[in-house]
Amino acid sequence: xxxxxxxxxxxxxxxxxxxxxxxxxxxxxxxxxxxxxxxxxxxxxxxxxxxxxxxxxxxxxxxxxxxxxxxxxxxxxxxxxxxxxxxxxxxxxxxxxxxxxxxxxxxxxxxxxxxxxxxxxxxxxxxxxxxxxxxxxxxxxxxxxxxxxxxxxxxxxxxxxxxxxxxxxxxxxxxxxxxxxxxxxxxxxxxxxxxxxxxxxxxxxxxxxxxxxxxxxxxxxxxxxxxxxxxxxxxxxxxxxxxxxxxxxxxxxxxxxxxxxxxxxxxxxxxxxxxxxxxxxxxxxxxxxxxxxxxxxxxxxxxxxxxxxxxxxxxxxxxxxxxxxxxxxxxxxxxxxxxxxxxxxxxxxxxxxxxxxxxxxxxxxxxxxxxxxxxxxxxxxxxxxxxxxxxxxxxxxxxxxxxxxxxxxxxxxxxxxxxxxxxxxxxxxxxxxxxxxxx
Ligand SMILES: Nc1ncnc2c1ncn2[C@@H]1O[C@H](COP(=O)(O)OP(=O)(O)O)[C@@H](O)[C@H]1O
Ligand SMILES: Cc1cn([C@H]2C[C@H](O)[C@@H](COP(=O)(O)OP(=O)(O)O)O2)c(=O)[nH]c1=O
Numbered sequence: 002x003x004x005x006x007x008x009x010x011x012x013x014x015x016x017x018x019x020x021x022x023x024x025x026x027x028x029x030x031x032x033x034x035x036x037x038x039x040x041x042x043x044x045x046x047x048x049x050x051x052x053x054x055x056x057x058x059x060x061x062x063x064x065x066x067x068x069x070x071x072x073x074x075x076x077x078x079x080x081x082x083x084x085x086x087x088x089x090x091x092x093x094x095x096x097x098x099x100x101x102x103x104x105x106x107x108x109x110x111x112x113x114x115x116x117x118x119x120x121x122x123x124x125x126x127x128x129x130x131x132x133x134x135x136x137x138x139x140x141x142x143x144x145x146x147x148x149x150x151x152x153x154x155x156x157x158x159x160x161x162x163x164x165x166x167x168x169x170x171x172x173x174x175x176x177x178x179x180x181x182x183x184x185x186x187x188x189x190x191x192x193x194x195x196x197x198x199x200x201x202x203x204x205x206x207x208x209x210x211x212x213x214x215x216x217x218x219x220x221x222x223x224x225x226x227x228x229x230x231x232x233x234x235x236x237x238x239x240x241x242x243x244x245x246x247x248x249x250x251x252x253x254x255x256x257x258x259x260x261x262x263x264x265x266x267x268x269x270x271x272x273x274x275x276x277x278x279x280x281x282x283x284x285x286x287x288x289x290x291x292x293x294x295x296x297x298x299x300x301x302x303x304x305x306x307x308x309x310x311x312x313x314x315x316x317x318x319x320x321x322x323x324x325x326x327x328x329x330x331x332x333x334x335x336x337x338x339x340x341x342x343x344x345x346x347x348x349x350x351x352x353x354x355x356x357x358x359x360x361x362x363x364x365x366x367x368x369x370x371x372x373x374x375x376x377x378x379x380x381x382x383x384x385x386x387x388x389x390x391x392x393x394x395x396x397x398x399x400x401x402x403x404x405x406x407x408x409x410x411x412x413x414x415x416x417x418x419x420x421x422x423x424x425x426x427x428x429x430x431x432x433x434x435x436x437x438x439x440x
Contacts, residue, residue, distance in 0.1 A: 013061075014059055014061075014094045014104060014132060015034050015145075015160055016096075017033075017094040017095055017096055017102070017104070018031055018032070018033050018094070018095055018096070018097055018165050018168065018172075019031065019032050019033070019034075019057070019092065019093070019094050020092065020093050020094075020095065020168070020172050021048065021057075021090050021091075021092045021108045022090050022091040022092065022316050022317050023047070023048050023090055023108075025316070025317045025318060025375065026317075026318060027318075028167050028171075028317075028318075028320075028321075029167075029171075029172075029316075029317070030044060030045055030048055031164070031165040031166065031167055031168060032045065032162045032163055032164055032165050033163045033165045034145060034160035034161065034162065034163060035160070035161050035163040036158065036159070036160065036161070037161060038141075038142040038144075038161045039142065039161050039162065039163040039164070040141050040142070041141065041142070041143060041162065041164060042164045044164075045162065045164050048108075048110070049136060049138065049143040049162055050138075050143075052138075053110045053111055053112045054110075054111040054118065054119075054135070055108070055109070055110055055111075055135065055136035056108070056109045056111070056118065056122060056133060056134065056135050056136070056148060057092055057106060057107065057108045057109070057133070057134045057136070057145075058075065058092075058106050058107050058108075058109070058122065058125065058131060058132070058133045058134075059092075059094055059104045059105070059106035059131070059132045059134075060072045060075060060104070060105060060106055060130050060131055060132075061104055061130055061131075061132055062129075062130040064195075065180070065192075065195070065271060066192070066195050066196055066199070066271065066272065067130065068130060069180075069269040069270070069271035069272065070199075070268075070269055071128060071130045071131070072105055072106075072269060073268075073269040075107065075125055075131065076107070078121065078125065079107060079109070079121070082117075082121045083109070083111075083117065083118055083121060084111075084113055084115065084117050084118075086111060086112040086113035087109055087110065087111045087112070087113065087117075087118055088109070088110040088112075089107050089108070089109055090107065090108040090109075090110070091105075091107065091108075091316050092105075092106045092107055092108040093105050093106065093172045093173070094106070095168075095172040095175055097168050097169070097170075098168075098169065098170065098175075099175065100175050100176070100178065101175065101176055101178075101180075102175060102176075103172050103173070103175050103176045105176075106132075109122075119150060122148065122150070123150045126148075126150070132147075133147075133148040134146065134147060134148055135148035136162065142161055142162075143161070143162040144159040144160055144161045144162065145159075145160045145161075145162060146158075146159060146160065170323070170324075171315060171316075171317075171321035171322075173314055173315045173316050173321065174314075174315060174321070174322075174323045174327075174329065176314075177310070177311060177314050177315075177323070177329050178329065180270070180271050180274075180314075181270050181271075181274050181310040181311065181313070181314040182274065182278075182306075182307050182310045182311060182314075182329060183274065183275060183278040183333070184331065184333045184334070185333055185334060185335050186210075186278070186279070186282045186333075186335055186336070188275075188278075189274075189275040189276075189278035189279050189282075190207065190210065190275075190279065192271060192272060192275035193206060193207055193272070193275050193276065193279065194207065196272055200264065200265075200268070200272070202261045202264050202265070205261065206258065206261055206265075206276060206279060207279075209257055209258065209283060210279050210282060210283060213282075213283050213286040213287070214282075214286060218288070218289045218292055218293070218337060219293075221292040221293050222248075222292045222293070222294070222295055222296040222297065223292075223296050223297070223340045223341065223412070223416040224288055224292050224296075224297045224299065224337075224339040224340050224341075225242070225248075225296065225297070225298050225299070225339060225340065225341045225342075225343065225412060225416070226298075226299045226301075226302045226303075226304065226339045226341070226342040226343070226392075227239050227242075227298065227299070227300055227301075227343055227345065228301060228302070228304045228305055228308075228342060228343065228344045228345065228384060228392055229344055229345030229346065229384075229397065230352065230377060230380060230381065231352075231356070232352050232355040232356045232359060233345040233346065233347050233352060233355075233397050234345055234347070234355070234397045234401065234404060235300050235301070235345060236300065237401050237404075238345065238397070238401070238404055238405060238408060239298050239300045241401065241405045242298045242405070242408065242409075242412075243298055245405065245409060246295075246296045246298070246412070247295060247296070248295055248296040248297060248298045249291040249292075249294070249295050249296070249297050249298070250297075250298050250299075250300065251284055251287050251288060251291065251297060251298070251299050251300070252284070252299065252300040252301060253277075253280050253281050253284040253299065253300075253301050253302045253303075253305070253306070254276075254277060254280030254281075254283075254284070255280060255283045255284050255287060257283065258276070258279075258280050258283065261276070262276075265277075270310065270313055270314060274306070274310045277306045277309075277310070278306055280306075281302060281303055281306055281336060282336065284299065284302065285336055285337035288337055288339075289337060299339065302339065302342075303332060303333070303336060303387075304342055304344070304384050304387050304392055305384075307329075307330070307383065307387055308380045308381075308383035308384040308387065309380055311323070311329065311379070311383045312376055312379035312380040312383050313376070315379060317375070318375065319375070319378050319379055319382055322379055322382055322383060322386070323386075325386045326386075326388075327386075330383070330386045330387045330388050331388060331389060332387070332388065332389045332390065338389075338390060339390065340390075340415070340416055341390075341393070341411070341412065341415050341416055342390050342391070342392040342393065343392060343393050343394075343395050343408060343411065344384050344385070344392040344393065344394050344395065345395050345397035345404075346381065346394055346395065346396060346397060347396075347397050347398045348398065349374070349377070351398050393411060393415075395407060395408060395411070
C-alpha cells in the first residue's frame with residue numbers, strides 16, 4: 002500500500018523536468034526521463050558520469066504547511082546527518098512555465114563507501130511526503146529508479162536521464178506567488194490560519210491584524226519609505242528625518258509584532274513570509290492614521306518583504322531572478338502605497354565597515370558576507386525591480402549629514418515638501434503642511 006502510494010507520487014514526478022543546482026555559478030542541470038537510453042552531455046557527465054552513489058529526494062504533500070515544514074526538516078537533517086563525503090544540491094521537479102508545479106527536493110552525491118547516506122534516506126523515506134530516487138549507470142547511460150533500501154521494487158521501470166534544454170524561467174520562480182510573496186492580505190492571512198494548531202502564536206498575530214485593519218487615507222501628509230540592506234544607514238537617516246520633517250517614524254514589521262518575530266523567523270518561508278506580509282498591513286493601518294497628522298517615515302516596508310522573500314526563494318545566481326517587468330515585482334493591490342520609496346545603497350566594503358563599527362564580530366560578519374554575497378546581490382537587484390511604486394536609489398556612502406541633505410532634496414522635489422533641519426537657521430520654519438492634491 003505504502004509502496005503503491007509512493008509509486009503513484011513518483012509517477013507524477015517522472016513526467017516533469019528535473020533541475021539540479023549543481024553549480025551555483027551556472028544555470029542548473031536540467032533533465033527529463035525517457036524509457037530509451039539517452040547519451041549524456043558533457044555538463045551532465047559531471048554529475049552523472051562518476052562512480053559516486055546518487056540519490057534525489059522530493060517532498061510532496063497536499064498540505065502546503067506540512068510540505069513546507071517537511072522540506073525544512075529534511076534540509077536540516079541532511080545538513081547535520083550526512084558525512085563530509087556527501088554533497089547536497091537543491092533540486093526540483095517542475096512543468097516548464099506552469100505556476101505552482103514545482104516539487105522541491107534535494108540531490109545527493111555520496112562519494113563515501115559507507116552506508117550512512119542510505120541509513121539517513123531510509124529514515125527520511127518513512128515520511129509519507131517523501132519520495133526517493135536512486136541513479137544507476139551503465140556505460141554511457143544513467144537511469145533513475147524509485148529507491149528502496151530493501152530492493153523490493155521489481156515493478157520499477159528504468160527511466161533514463163535525458164539532458165533537457167534550459168527552462169526560460171528558473172523553476173524557483175514558478176512557486177513564488179502565495180508561497181513566498183503574498184499579493185493580497187487574505188493569502189497571507191490564510192497561511193497563518195492554517196498554522197494555528199502547530200504555531201499557537203499565529204492566533205495572536207491574526208488577532209492583532211483583525212484589530213488594526215487598514216483605515217483609509219484621504220488627502221494626507223506624505224509617506225516616505227526608506228529601504229536598504231542591513232547597515233546601509235536606515236536607522237540613522239530615518240531618525241534624522243523624523244527631526245527635520247517633524248514626522249512620525251514607523252517600521253515594518255511593527256513594534257506590536259516584535260514578540261513573535263523570532264518564532265516566525267525559525268519557520269519555513271511559506272509561514273515566515275506570511276508573517277512579514279501581515280506586518281505590512283498592520284503598519285499600513287498605522288500609516289493611514291498617522292499620516293492624517295504629520296508626514297510619515299517608514300523604516301522598511303513592502304520592498305523589503307518582497308525583495309528578501311524573492312532573493313531567498315530563488316536559488317543560485319542573480320540571473321535566476323524573475324526578469325524585470327515580471328508580475329512578481331508588482332505591489333499588492335490592497336496595500337497602502339507610500340508617496341516615495343528611497344533605496345539606500347553603499348558598496349559591500351562600506352557596508353562591512355559599518356557593520357563592524359556597529360560592533361558586529363569581524364570574522365563572523367566577514368564569513369557571512371562572503372557566503373551571502375550572492376544573496377545580497379539578489380536582494381538589492383529585486384529591490385530595484387519592484388514596481389508601482391519603484392524605488393529611487395540614493396547613494397548612502399557620504400556622511401550622515403550629506404545623505405540627509407540629499408534625501409531632503411529628493412523629498413522636496415518629489416513630495417513638494419519643505420524640510421527644515423539642514424537649511425540655514427534663519428530659513429527654518431515649520432513649513433510642512435498636508436497636501437491638497439492627490440499624491
Ligand atoms: N552616512 C553614514 N556614514 C557613515 N556611517 C554611517 C552612516 N549612516 C550610518 N552609519 C553608521 O553605520 C552603522 C549602520 O547604520 P544604521 O543606521 O544602524 O543602519 P540600518 O538601520 O540600515 O541597519 C551605524 O553604526 C551608523 O552609525
Ligand atoms: C521588513 C522585513 C525585514 N526582513 C528582514 C530583512 C533583514 O535581514 C531583517 C532586519 O530587519 P530590521 O527590523 O530592519 O532589523 P534591524 O533593525 O536590526 O536592521 O529582517 C524580511 O525578511 N522581511 C521583511 O518584510
